[in-house]
Amino acid sequence: MSYGILLVDDQRDILRLLHSTLDTLKNSELEIIEAPSGEEALLEVGRHRIDLLVTDYLLPGITGIELMHKVRVKHPDVKVILITGTTDRKARDEMLNAGAIATFDKPIALADFLDVVERSLGLVRTIFPPESDAKTQARRSRISDLLANFRQDIKADAVFLLNDKGLVMARAGDLRDSSMEVSLLSGLTAIFTAGLKVAKFNHQENLDHYYVFSGGDHDLLMVPADPGYSLLLAGNGLAKRENIIDTLDAILALRNEVSRSLRSMGVTSELKEPEGPPPPSPTPVVKKKSKTGELQKTPPAPEMEALLKDAAKKRVKQEEMDEFWNQAAEQHANKSDNPEVISYEEARKMGLTPDGEK
16 A cells, blocks of 8 residues: 655655655555645645655645635545644644644654654654564553553543653553654653653662753653653643642552552662762872871872882892992981071081181
């Protein structure tokens, strides 16, 4: 079965970018058609079957939404992705309310774009693949019922069970705009992983921490189910001051149920030691007294370290050491530490003694 994808944009470089990005899927079932304007796009609609329309929001003489309605006259089931240079939220809401499955701001997040394409056409997912082994499917079917019931009870938009790689193990519902689902879940997974490290450094026996993001398309709440899995809740008003406590109590109760289900299936993880470079080896130090009389630790000077290392390599004979100290004693024995004092021999040579030289 082939799938027709119509790309529409008045900027040729955008068309080339989207076309080459779709080529990376290496899917021979995709037929990709390009059109630089709405009028030319309508001509292509009459020539080809179109399953997915990817169009700029603002086109010369016609908008992407108007083009979408015209294409649906010929292909009622066509899926639509809208691309825009504006970040205005009202404009994005207008696109979603018009029936677009996703909207992307320029520059386009290409991984998310490919993920939406694969999901919208029902292709084998390569960008964000689900785990498909029999054990995973059994796990997903058991937990999905928990998530679905919870979502209905709390009136949330979506509930996800994510693994530590950011893959969706089970879900109930969808985000209002799934355009950036890959990037969103990847970012949350990075936070989840960092939280595990903090919990370990903080010597927490239990993973009693959570993350709240208020506002935007959804309020988001994420809690760790165990070191290998996290729960993500998305909905409107869940993080409001008057609701946040009840929401947290509810998702923590769900976490307990999910954790029990994971344990019953033998799917558990231990809190691992934080990853990172090994601690540096201790550096030898010498101690000196500060002005207050307290001992302070000070690293030895590089020159001293070099001398000590060199001395350790050399073996000096006892006779050489004795000779060195004898010479030093003869040279410095009659010298005073006071620069204003001279020895008797020096005074004699200067004629300052009764028998001295003049």
